[in-house]
Each structure stands twice: as structure tokens, then as C-alpha cells.
Amino acid sequence: MHFHRDILTIAETFAKEILQPNETDIFAGSPPIAFTFGLGALVIFPFWAGATSLMLEAAAPPILLKEIATHGVTVLFTAPTAYRAILPLLDETPIPTLRRCVSAGEHLPKSTWEAWHAATGIKIIDGIGATEMLHIFISAADDEIIPGMTGRVVTGFTAKIFDEDFNELPRGEPGLLAVNGPTGCRYLNDARQSNYVKNGWNFTGDIFIQHENDYFQYQSRSDDMIISSGYNVAAPEVENALLTHQAVIESAVVGLPDEERGMIVTAYVVLRPGFIASDELKKELQDHVKSTIVPFKYPRLLHFVETLPKTTTGKLQRFRLKD
Numbered sequence: 001m002h003f004h005r006d007i008l009t010i011a012e013t014f015a016k017e018i019l020q021p022n023e024t025d026i027f028a029g030s031p032p033i034a035f036t037f038g039l040g041a042l043v044i045f046p047f048w049a050g051a052t053s054l055m056l057e058a059a060a061p062p063i064l065l066k067e068i069a070t071h072g073v074t075v076l077f078t079a080p081t082a083y084r085a086i087l088p089l090l091d092e093t094p095i096p097t098l099r100r101c102v103s104a105g106e107h108l109p110k111s112t113w114e115a116w117h118a119a120t121g122i123k124i125i126d127g128i129g130a131t132e133m134l135h136i137f138i139s140a141a142d143d144e145i146i147p148g149m150t151g152r153v154v155t156g157f158t159a160k161i162f163d164e165d166f167n168e169l170p171r172g173e174p175g176l177l178a179v180n181g182p183t184g185c186r187y188l189n190d191a192r193q194s195n196y197v198k199n200g201w202n203f204t205g206d207i208f209i210q211h212e213n214d215y216f217q218y219q220s221r222s223d224d225m226i227i228s229s230g231y232n233v234a235a236p237e238v239e240n241a242l243l244t245h246q247a248v249i250e251s252a253v254v255g256l257p258d259e260e261r262g263m264i265v266t267a268y269v270v271l272r273p274g275f276i277a278s279d280e281l282k283k284e285l286q287d288h289v290k291s292t293i294v295p296f297k298y299p300r301l302l303h304f305v306e307t308l309p310k311t312t313t314g315k316l317q318r319f320r321l322k323d
Helices: 004-019 036-049 061-071 080-089 110-120 192-196 235-243 279-292
Strands: 026-029 075-078 100-103 125-129 136-139 158-162 175-180 201-210 216-221 225-228 231-234 248-258 262-271 301-304
Touching: 004 036, 004 125, 004 136, 026 036, 026 061, 036 075, 061 075, 061 080, 080 100, 080 110, 080 248, 110 235, 125 201, 158 201, 216 225, 216 235, 225 248, 225 262, 231 235, 235 248, 235 262, 235 279, 262 279, 279 301
Parallel strands: 026 075, 075 100, 100 125, 262 301
Antiparallel strands: 125 136, 158 175, 175 201, 201 216, 225 231, 248 262
16 A cells, blocks of 8 residues: 555655656656556656656567657666567667666666667666565666666665564675665555564565665575575576576576475576577586686576566566476
């Protein structure tokens, strides 16, 4: 449950401080307005700024790109998977009017950020938000962006990192992200309230590191942390390492049960056109992960697939790979 004032709150915080829209902007994106990411992106923020919102019945990456070019869209909200899918299409369909790009809903790999910036000159605004908080509360824009980092808390919000016993952790240590501020979780007569809000903090279910410079760096969802042979392996870290290889266009990493190691790091990879799945390429990708991060985090199992399961908003559904 959210109050009417929360609508203005997210406009006066994230939109005003980070997005900085104006009345000449044309907004578009892939998230449905029934989701809070889409509600803010395509309804609240453009209306607050007196701007225009382009509502699309279908927003698959090729369609989205065409509509951006046709209507002169200036502000885009979508998921990292869509940015990656659009990249190879930009030569045929340039989008010179676009000035602002926002990514949320899932982890934005550093490699995706860098590839988009190289192709368009636009620095993608990353952000972490939650339905319970209504919209984004950690982010950064323009010269404040550090690729690979989500950002700093938006003015008005406070965030800390705790362990499972609710002890605040020092800078540099991964733990549970907790946030409070002018919006918050308000389940009415629902047990989820006590699960989400503890000791006055909203626990989002994400694992982050807060660095000395106050920037927050995403590690994984708490249920996406893989414990293999006693080591903690964050699925997005392995995915990002795979994405830095020229053969990989998409990747997903999960932990599957293993009698010897407890869980085994398992990768599912979609190859770019022109690359052929083989045992040699599999070994090359495994070695690439070893050299990119650390050897113990490499995927001992690696499967080549045609597609990865996603939601209608393009968010990766890792749980379906565990079935």
C-alpha cells in the first residue's frame, strides 16, 4: 500500500535529482505501468515534468528501437537485456534524439554499460528500487556514474548493510541491503510486512557492498548466492565475466545441488551469431571466467541454449533454470 504523497515523493527525489526531465522530453520504455518501474517511468515522471509519454502495446527490443527512432524518444527505461539486444541493431536504426537511458529490474553488467556508452555516448543510469519502496532509491547520473556500481542513496533515503543477525557491517563487506526513507513497505494485514520490515528497516532481499566512497555495488539477490565447497559465489559476477567474452550475448548462472560441493556453479549461455557451440568453446569460456575473476568461481557446468527465460519486462528468471 502506498500513500498519494508517495507519488510526488519519488518524483521529487529520483526524478528531480537523478533523471532531471524537462517538458520537451518524450518518454518510452518496456516496463508495464502496472509495475512500479513502469508506473514511475511512463506515468508519474513525465506527467510531473509536463513531458510526453509514448505508450507501446509491444516493446520487444527491435520494436522498441523502431519506435524510439520514429517518435524521437529522448528518455528510455528498460532492462539490461533489452540494451544488449538493441546494440547490434543501432547501425541500421540510429537514435540521435535519445539523451537519457535508465536501467533497473535486474543487475546492469559493467560490460553492457560500456558497450552502450561506446555505441551511443550515453551513460546508462543504473538504479535499485523495489515495489515496496515504490521506485529507485540508490542511483547516480552523468559524471557521478561509476560503471559497475549502482550508485549512492538518493537524497531523502538512508541505506545500510547488515548481516543476518542485523549487525551493521563495515564498508567493503557484502551483506543484506536495508533502506528507509520517505517511502516504505506498508502491507495491510499481511505477514509479509514483518518479513520485509525489521527493526525499522526495509530489507529488499539484495546483497550489496557499500564502499568507502558511499557507492553501493550489487552482488546478487540473497537467494541467488551460490555456496559451493564453502565459498560464496554471486551469480551476477560470473554472468558479467561471461559477458565480457566476444562469443557471449546472454548468460545466466545458478547453483544446482551437488553431493560433493553442496552446490555447483552452472552457467547457461546464449552465443552471438557466428559462434558455434562446442566443447572447445565451453573450455575457453570456463578458462575466461577463471582469468577474469577468480578460479574457484568458474562454472563447472556450462550449457549452450537458444534463449533464456525472462519475464514480460525482460527480467531474467533464474529460478526456472533450477527446475
